[in-house]
Amino acid sequence: MAFINKEAPVMVTGATGYVAGWLVKKLLDEGYTVHAPVRDPNNPEKLKYLNQLADNAPGSIKYFKADLLDQGSYAEAIQGCELVFHTASPFTVDVKDPVKELIDPAKLGTRNVLEEANKTESVKRVVLTSSCAAIYGDNKDLEHTENGVFTEKHWNSSSSADHQPYSYSKTVAEKEAWDIAGKQSRWDLVVINPSLVIGPGINPYATSESFNLIKQFGDGSMRTGVPNWGMGAVDVRDLADAHFKAGTLEEATGRHIISAHNTDFPSLAKTLLPKFGKQFPIPKGAVPKFMAWLVGPMLTKGLTRKMVSLNVNYPWRADNSKSIKELGINYRPLEESMVDFFQQIIDAGLLQSKG
Ligand code: NAP
DSSP states (O other), rough: OOSSSSTTTEEHHHHHHHHHHHHHHHHHHHTTTTEEEESSSTTTHHHHHHHHHHHHHHSSSEEOOOOTSSSTTTHHHHTTTTTTOOOOOOOOSSSSSHIIIIHHHHHHHHHHHHHHHHTTTTTOOOEOOOOOOGTOOSSGGGGSSSSSSSSSSOOOOOSSSSSSSHHHHHHHHHHHHHHHHTTOSSSSEEEEEEEEHHHSSSSTOOOHHHHHHTTTTTTTTTTEEEOEEEEEEEEEHHHHHHHHHHHHHHOOEEEEEEEEEEEEEHHHHHTHHHTTTTTTHHHHHOHHHHHHHHHHHSTTTTTTTTHHHHTTOOOOOBBHHHHHHHHHOOOOOOOHHHHHHHHHHHHOOOOOOOO
């Protein structure tokens, strides 16, 4: 841990987001000074959850105004930082203009932040929040892997601005980061590649797509069943641990798949049945693929028939052994993450029970 001076501030982009919340908590609990460049530092409602964390921790938080697309806007926040976490990037599937809403902020934003790291002598390490979406595009891509499992050496080569644009945005952003990191030697880049993130957020009203997805399990829109869509899942609290270790373990290097479970939609829903099945219309099984293909795109924004064809009834498998061996991550059970998350969504008033 000694290679990062604990007295130096740590910059966290996207601190207001779902994924960054628990990381900020960990840093504050460890006594760090967090520099949080946010789009709107004068929005007390948005910052209140982070302020509550800082009020109850030995560390402190300072806000700065910055936007991924505003070149040079991270200059002030990064001053004096040895460690930078770049988590900010839009995570939404409902977009009209994928280039403007997803790809530009992801790629140009990464360039903006990392060019600032290049200009700032104190920076020793940058941890980038990429995604498993930069490793694979569709579940069918698993067929092209040698051993039927996604690993850190795989790259998403099937997504584009027209098909799976969010995944494409994460792929081009991570490539941009490796490109910039490779042209210098003062700071090193460590990358975190999470699968679908679940579990209770610090801010129960975050904009992350994770909330929309899990909310659908209780709002009746999936009462007839969910598509048998394979995916990985990881708890947001375990992901914060992974970020912290990627930032503070000197020996951490390269990409890291952060994914606790190889799972699918029906299995995620199943974890909710014992506790919530009576009060909420939790899906009890899978819908046939042809049904998902026919009606899915009409009911779910951002879902296309091509996505259904290439993902439903295909398993998802990833090798998370590097995260366990090198970062020492101890993943919690799927049920715990799902139940805690769903309970938070209910407590936040985002779901109405059957009565
Ligand atoms: P989120 O809650 O929507 O957080 C996104 C963050 O990015 C927010 O803090 C947001 O700031 C910031 N941001 C978006 N556009 C920005 C811009 N133009 N300028 C400055 N900041 C901007 O989503 P999340 O799930 O936490 O995602 C955080 C990171 O985790 C992303 O890199 C995402 O790709 C990655 N990830 C997420 C998942 C998942 O399942 N959730 C899985 C893998 C990877 P505002 O508060 O100002 O909107």
